[in-house]
Amino acid sequence: MQHLPIRVLVVDDSDIIRRLLTEILNSDPGIVVVGAAADAFEAKALVNKLQPDVITLDVEMPEVDGIRFLEVLMKVRPTPVIMISTLTRSKADITLRALELGAVDYIAKPIVDDIAVFQRYSGTVINKVKMAAKSHVGHATKPPKAPAQLASRTNRVIAIGASTGGTEAIAHVLQQLPASHFAVVMTQHMPAGFTTTYADRLTRNTGFTVIEAQGGELVRPGYAYLAPGGYHMRVKRKGNELYTEVFDGEKVSGHKPSVDVLFDSVASEIGKFAMATLLTGMGKDGAQGLKKIQDSGGFTVAQDESTCVVFGMPRAAIELGAANAVVSLENIGETLIESLAPKSEN
Template identity: 40%
Template sequence: MIMFGDEFMYRVLVVDDSAFMRQFIKSFLESTGKFVVTVAQTPLIALDKVRKFKFDVITIDYEMPYMNGVELIRKIKEIKDAKILMISAYTRPGAYTTFEALSAGAFDYILKPTSEDELEEFKYELIKKLTTVCEECKSEEGSKPHGAITSLEDRLTIEKSIIERAKLAKVVGIGISTGGPPVLERMFKSLKKDFPIPILVVQHMPPNFTKPFADRLASITSKCIKEASDTEEIKGGCIYIAKGGYHLAVEEIDGKLYTRVLDLEKIKSHKPSADILFSSIAEACGKASMGIIMTGMGSDGSDGILEMRKKGALTIAQDEKSCVVFGMPKAAIEKGAVELVLNPDQIVELLNSI
């Protein structure tokens, strides 16, 4: 990050073997006045530049000569702890590569445009993601959440009552976005084998990505993890991932809980939306539920988890320090929708105490 007058400008390294994409990204990023862009046409050139210069964020194409994007991410991480955005293919193989990239240390991904019609959306999303993560890194002041229990002393005081309330939950809902896949991997790997409560997850992802993501989680954790299908009875101990391009909701029928996969309009630009999931849990389960809102940009989930808290559900937000982007938890905290602010390890510790 460098200063020009009173303005911050962020330094970006664009790694792509396509001359068109390098120039395209460089031109529109620099036209915003927020970024100074350096380009590298091969991973070897990129590694040389990373050794010599400091960058606020690096974008990496998924397929390049000499080494692929995942290998390059690992090598960059050996040199320095850089913020890396993966540019991914909108295909099933591209999805698997993306999850490997996120596991290797990329903070997020963006889909590579496949036609001229998609270029404007690509520009908008790339500027939003780069700006958000750069501003998060720039901000050094942690915000003390209002109305949330954060100190060890407070947590110990209420620990027994919190655990008892958690044991009453019929379902756990999780809303998560930017930085989410690696966090969910670690959490579900650490979750005890006999965890009794079903978990429903809204992770912001496109349609081709959620099934491979669920399959990957199931393979890594050896747990019952699946992409949610419509009107499926929700079973204890299973984890259901919202289908990309659809909303996931919970419905109670004759004392049993069922998944609903809904083709409705986007909520806060998201489909699936954590607001839809949390609101449906509040309606179906009331206080016999738990809502967890985690890393991600924007405010999706803040309205729905507030409904859960008003019904008496146990509500938790991921703490700022462990978030890639604090937007979603921060929005929920500021609305008074959250009781506990914990890091992912503490969340798992609470779940494992049930």
Template identity: 40%
Template sequence: MKRIKVMLVDDSAVVRQVVTGLLEGERDVEVIGAVADPLLAMTRMKTEWPDVIVLDIEMPRMDGITFLKKIMGERPTPVVICSTLTEKGAQTTIEAMAAGAVAVITKPKLGLKQYLKDNADDLVNAVRAAARSNVRRIVSSHAPPVIVEKHSASVILPPPGSDAMTRTTQRVVAIGTSTGGTQALEAVLAGLPRVSPGIVVVQHMPEKFTEAFAARLDSICQIEVREARNNDRVIQGQALIAPGGKHMLLRRQGAQYFVEVVDGPLVNRHRPSVDVLFRSVAKCAGPNALGVIMTGMGDDGAAGLLEMRNVGARTLAQDEASCVVFGMPKEAIKRGGVAKTVPLAGIGREIMQELTL
């Protein structure tokens, strides 16, 4: 069995010790180096190059973003950011993900050792996903607690009703994505004109990070992009990003759509969950909706996209060649929820077709 070679770059001795121990406990992972700053990492990497780099942001001598950009420019390598869960850290981490990082693992300032141990599964899964990712897609396109029970979206949504959906002039686009999704969403949303259908998005991302992510997208897009608030209307020319740590559902009053932001258990190991959004869209918008599932690990969204297709919504999946991780789209295709598979560059065109249907 080929083991995943990991280089850990973090100026905290505690992080290096704990993360090394957690990763070395996995049969398929090998830590080939744990160093305090990027300059030491570059020296070590001259003799052995890692499959995945786990990288802190704020470090002496060279910051993580400078190192990340250097790596992506010289030899693109999957990078998992290990970032402090703060507002300042969120802004910096979003910049790192825009530069090519494939995933983010959060860490607190206090109780760090226990937190990392409690969230070991998230760290290990992120490393494995990164190792399987097509990181060159990021460069060329540029750029939680342990779960005992796996919930479905039914724990958030009310039981299905008998209310039939009728067509209206109001269209809604629902997008779900995970690993690699920050770059994919940037590519899609930045290409949309000011007049575009109302869009609701679930991007798997920790609490505190989605506001900074939405603000960054808003600064580069013609449409308005922001983190969703409870009871926000879904309107043309706007994309609402589900807040990290909350589920987002679509609701309808008459011919108008709005979002509901709610607490609840993790669904498919995530909060927000793509399945929760997609199933609510199936119920409230029916054939007036377009569902898009993009790059990501796991199966979140596959069941919900099938429900959308079954009630007459258009459904798309990002194709394998343009995905960083072809997990979520592959599962949705396997379950029969995808009517059409398109490359990342074609998703914006499909979204704009909603205005002419």
């Protein structure tokens, strides 16, 4: 059976960027650029006329910017959108806002003065468009449940891993947890410069104080420690205390930071008291690490397909048999908490 090509609309106020993206995407036989728009008004008309499968959208455009256009689009005709942004700290908050509104992913504006870099960029753009075409957008996420109260006074560490779609998924999980009983360590695939801004947003929107880890932080309840962009993070036990370690190194499972690096350390340092959840994301990072946590006696949860933006990482974990539970996003916190309830003896 022959699959129809993915139909893409390119929206950018720069004629050079429009032409470059069109050339890159049309170079793949599985993709066809059906239109290009220079502003939001032209884009609106082309969306209605062409009904594209995926849209690449410039964050900064004259008159009506990409964020406002995205907000309207997701209410009227939910469509997978990849934001084209300058990946700098100053633009991080805008890009994170786009993900909050429903954009699937983001990518830097193309760099053309280095052939090798441009070729890698081209491959990334093509892969992200193909991923976006398979993503779930427009499904309503139920409001997070209020944090449940624990009967036990035991404090626990929860490890979270996520990629595409994870910025909002992580926020939902944190909102479901009583911060006074949990410390959280987490890896979200994200470039350098974004994680500081993301940590600040999570602090504002959840009950946790979220810190971009620098290494050496004591892991304690009420705090969530986020792996910094471009570095790996793991946990290390010293006596009865647990600390973060941040270090450089090769990519693991295709990523830096890597979820597998964090989960492996949680399995070895926390063992049977470990708790972990693997959320939405493309690829397999975290699947092997989740299995190690399970094998060490820890409790593991994978996000289900219906609430994932991209059902890649959780699917890989489920196929390995690494998840003790597979649940919807709105039930992950409750599932983790319920796992701590004393088991009744029959």
